[in-house]
Amino acid sequence: MAAIKTLLLIFSCSSLLILSSVCEAQTAPPLVKGLNYTFYKTTCPNLESIITKQLKSAFSNNSGLAAGLLRLHFHDCFVQSGGPNYSVPLGRRDSATFATANATTKFLPSPKSNVSDLLAALALNNLTVNDLVALSGGHTIGIGHCASFNNRLFPSRDSTMDPTFFNNLRLTCPTNQTVNTTNLDVRTPNTFDNKYYVDLVNRQGLFTSDQDMFVDSRTKPISGGPNYKVPLGRRDGTTFATVNDTLKFLPSPISNVTTLLSALALNNLDVNDLVALSGGHTIGIGHCTSFENRLFPTRDSNMNQTFFKNLRLTCPVLNTTNHDLRTPNIFDNKYYVDLMNRQELFTSDQGLNNDSRTKPIVLGFAINQSLFFEKFVFSMVKMGMLNVLTGTSGQIRANCSAKNPGTVGDAWSVVDLEVGSGGSAAAY
Numbered sequence: 459m460a461a462i463k464t465l466l467l468i469f470s471c472s473s474l475l476i477l478s479s480v481c482e483a484q485t486a487p488p489l490v491k492g493l494n495y496t497f498y499k500t501t502c503p504n505l506e507s508i509i510t511k512q513l514k515s516a517f518s519n520n521s522g523l524a525a526g527l528l529r530l531h532f533h534d535c536f537v538q539s540g541g542p543n544y545s546v547p548l549g550r551r552d553s554a555t556f557a558t559a560n561a562t563t564k565f566l567p568s569p570k571s572n573v574s575d576l577l578a579a580l581a582l583n584n585l586t587v588n589d590l591v592a593l594s595g596g597h598t599i600g601i602g603h604c605a606s607f608n609n610r611l612f613p614s615r616d617s618t619m620d621p622t623f624f625n626n627l628r629l630t631c632p633t634n635q636t637v638n639t640t641n642l643d644v645r646t647p648n649t650f651d652n653k654y655y656v657d658l659v660n661r662q663g664l665f666t667s668d669q670d671m672f673v674d675s676r677t678k679p680i681s682g683g684p685n686y687k688v689p690l691g692r693r694d695g696t697t698f699a700t701v702n703d704t705l706k707f708l709p710s711p712i713s714n715v716t717t718l719l720s721a722l723a724l725n726n727l728d729v730n731d732l733v734a735l736s737g738g739h740t741i742g743i744g745h746c747t748s749f750e751n752r753l754f755p756t757r758d759s760n761m762n763q764t765f766f767k768n769l770r771l772t773c774p775v776l777n778t779t780n781h782d783l784r785t786p787n788i789f790d791n792k793y794y795v796d797l798m799n800r801q802e803l804f805t806s807d808q809g810l811n812n813d814s815r816t817k818p819i820v821l822g823f824a825i826n827q828s829l830f831f832e833k834f835v836f837s838m839v840k841m842g843m844l845n846v847l848t849g850t851s852g853q854i855r856a857n858c859s860a861k862n863p864g865t866v867g868d869a870w871s872v873v874d875l876e877v878g879s880g881g882s883a884a885a886y
C-alpha cells in the first residue's frame with residue numbers, strides 16, 4: 459500500500475473511473491443555447507450525487523446496465539429530439555479528507571484484507587466503495603513485498619489468482635519466508651495508467667486487497683472510463699421515434715464506412731466522431747444476428763481465424779457475445795486493439811480499420827488511451843446537444859418512458875430498443 463500514500467494528492471484529477479473524481483479541465487464543444495452545466499444548481503443542487511448513487515447501485519446489481527445506458531444515449535440523441543431524459547455518471551466531488559497522508563495512513567487496512575474489511579476501514583474516514591476502487595489504483599506503480607501476499611501463495615495458490623502469474627510469483631517468493639519484492643502492476647510497473655484494473659480483470663492483482671475487488675460484487679462492476687461534465691437542461695420530446703426514424707439515423711451493423719459517415723453527416727457528425735463514438739463498444743454485448751453475415755456461409759476474410767472459430771462455437775449456443783474480447787467490462791481503448799487484430803464483431807466496427815479515412819484514427823486511439831477518452835468525451839457531448847429541446851419546448855416527463863397525461867398522440871413508445879437487432883456503429 460506504500461504507493462497509495464504518495465499518490466493521494468494527485469488523485470484529485472487522475473482517476474479514470476466513471477464513479478470517481480471529476481476533472482474540471484476538459485475539451486468540450488460549444489454549448490448550444492439553453493444548456494449549461496449549472497442548470498440544476500438551485501432547483502436540485504444534489505443532482506449529481508443523487509444520480510451517481512442510483513447508478514452505482516444499478517451497476518452493482520447489473521454491470522450490463524452501463525452498456526445499456528450508453529446505448530440509450532445514442533438512441534436518445536440520434537433519433538429525434540428529446541427522448542427520455544438521460545444521465546451519465548458524473549461522480550463524486552474530490553474529498554478534502556485526501557489532503558494529508560497521515561490522516562489516511564492511520565486508517566489504511568492490511569493488504570491481506572478482503573473488500574468487506576477494506577470498506578469497513580475506509581468508512582471510518584467516510585470513504586466509500588468508489589474511493590476504495592479509485593485509491594487502490596495507486597498500485598499502478600510501486601512494489602509489493604512477498605510478506606504482503608504470501609497468504610495467496612502458501613500453502614497453495616489462491617483460487618482467484620491466475621496460475622501463470624502464480625508460478626512466476628513462486629519464483630520470486632520461493633518460500634513463505636522470502637524477503638523479495640515484485641512490481642504491483644505486472645503490465646506497466648512504472649507508468650501511472652489504468653493497467654492496474656486490467657491486471658485485476660486478468661486475475662493478476664498482487665494483494666488480496668487488490669484482487670478481491672474483482673471478486674466482490676460491490677467493487678467489480680465499476681467499469682472505468684473518463685469523467686466529463688454534461689450540459690444540462692434538455693427537455694423531453696412529445697413524440698416518440700418510429701422504427702423508421704430509428705433506422706434512418708442509426709445505420710445497421712453491416713454498414714460500411716461510407717454508409718456510416720453519410721448517416722452521421724445527417725447530424726453533422728464527422729469521421730472523428732464516428733471512430734470515437736464507435737469506441738462505446740469497449741463494453742457491452744453484440745447479438746449474433748447482427749454479425750452472422752460475417753460467419754455464414756463462410757468467414758469474412760477481415761476476421762481473425764481463431765476469433766472466427768470461437769464465434770462459430772459461441773453463437774449457436776449463447777446468441778450474444780462480448781464486444782471487446784480483451785476487457786469486456788472495462789471502459790478502455792482495447793476496442794481499438796481488437797480492431798487492429800481483426801477481432802471485432804460487426805462489419806460497421808471492423809471496417810473502421812480498413813478505410814483510409816478511419817484507419818489512422820483507430821491506430822491513434824489504440825496507442826493512446828488518453829486521446830481516445832478526450833475525443834470520446836468531445837463527441838458524446840456534441841451528440842448530446844443534437845436537436846435538443848430547451849426552455850419551454852417539449853416537456854419534462856413525470857414517467858421517463860411515457861408522455862405526460864394530456865399530451866396528444868400515443869402515450870407510450872412503440873419502439874423497442876432492440877429494434878431490428880440492427881443498429882449503428884456504437885449503439886448495438
Ligand SMILES: *[C@@H]1O[C@H](CO)[C@@H](O)[C@H](O)[C@H]1NC(C)=O
Binds near residue numbers: 492
Ligand atoms: C443555466 O440555464 C438556466 C435556464 O436557462 C438559467 O436559469 C441559468 O441562469 C443558466 N446558468 C448559467 C450559469 O448561465
Ligand SMILES: *[C@@H]1O[C@H](CO)[C@@H](O)[C@H](O)[C@H]1NC(C)=O
Binds near residue numbers: 519520
Ligand atoms: C436489481 O435487479 C433485480 C432483478 O433484475 C431487480 O428486481 C431490482 O430492482 C434491482 N435492484 C436495484 C437496486 O436496481
Ligand SMILES: *[C@@H]1O[C@H](CO)[C@@H](O)[C@H](O)[C@H]1NC(C)=O
Binds near residue numbers: 558560
Ligand atoms: C505524520 O505522522 C508522523 C508520525 O506519526 C509525524 O511524525 C508527522 O509529523 C506527521 N506529519 C504531519 C504532516 O502531520
Ligand SMILES: *[C@@H]1O[C@H](CO)[C@@H](O)[C@H](O)[C@H]1NC(C)=O
Binds near residue numbers: 571573574
Ligand atoms: C473478510 O475477512 C474477515 C477477516 O478479516 C472475515 O471475518 C470475513 O468473513 C471476510 N468476509 C468475506 C466476505 O470473505
Ligand SMILES: *[C@@H]1O[C@H](CO)[C@@H](O)[C@H](O)[C@H]1NC(C)=O
Binds near residue numbers: 555582
Ligand atoms: C463522517 O461523517 C459523519 C456524519 O456526517 C461525521 O459525524 C464524522 O465526523 C465524519 N468522519 C470523518 C472522519 O470525516
Ligand SMILES: *[C@@H]1O[C@H](CO)[C@@H](O)[C@H](O)[C@H]1NC(C)=O
Binds near residue numbers: 612
Ligand atoms: C507464512 O508466513 C506467515 C508469516 O509471515 C504465517 O503467518 C503463515 O502462517 C505462513 N503460512 C504458511 C502456509 O506457512
Ligand SMILES: *[C@@H]1O[C@H](CO)[C@@H](O)[C@H](O)[C@H]1NC(C)=O
Binds near residue numbers: 629639
Ligand atoms: C528471491 O530470493 C531468493 C532467496 O531468498 C533468491 O534466490 C531469488 O533469486 C530471489 N528472486 C528474485 C526474483 O529476486
Ligand SMILES: *[C@@H]1O[C@H](CO)[C@@H](O)[C@H](O)[C@H]1NC(C)=O
Binds near residue numbers: 700702
Ligand atoms: C418504413 O420504411 C419502409 C422501408 O423504407 C417503408 O416500406 C415503410 O412504409 C416505412 N413505414 C412507415 C410507417 O413510414
Ligand SMILES: *[C@@H]1O[C@H](CO)[C@@H](O)[C@H](O)[C@H]1NC(C)=O
Binds near residue numbers: 713714715716717
Ligand atoms: C457501402 O455500402 C453501400 C450500401 O450497401 C454500397 O452501395 C457501397 O458500394 C459500399 N461502398 C463501399 C466502398 O464498399
Ligand SMILES: *[C@@H]1O[C@H](CO)[C@@H](O)[C@H](O)[C@H]1NC(C)=O
Binds near residue numbers: 763
Ligand atoms: C488470430 O488471433 C490469434 C489469437 O487469438 C493469434 O494467435 C493469431 O496470430 C491471429 N491470426 C492472425 C492471422 O492475425
Ligand SMILES: *[C@@H]1O[C@H](CO)[C@@H](O)[C@H](O)[C@H]1NC(C)=O
Binds near residue numbers: 775776777
Ligand atoms: C438463443 O436463441 C434461441 C432461438 O431464439 C433460443 O431458443 C435460445 O433459448 C437462446 N439461447 C440463449 C442462451 O438465450
Ligand SMILES: *[C@@H]1O[C@H](CO)[C@@H](O)[C@H](O)[C@H]1NC(C)=O
Binds near residue numbers: 854
Ligand atoms: C427526468 O424524468 C424524471 C421522470 O422519469 C423526472 O422526474 C425528472 O424531473 C426528469 N429530469 C429532467 C432533467 O428532465
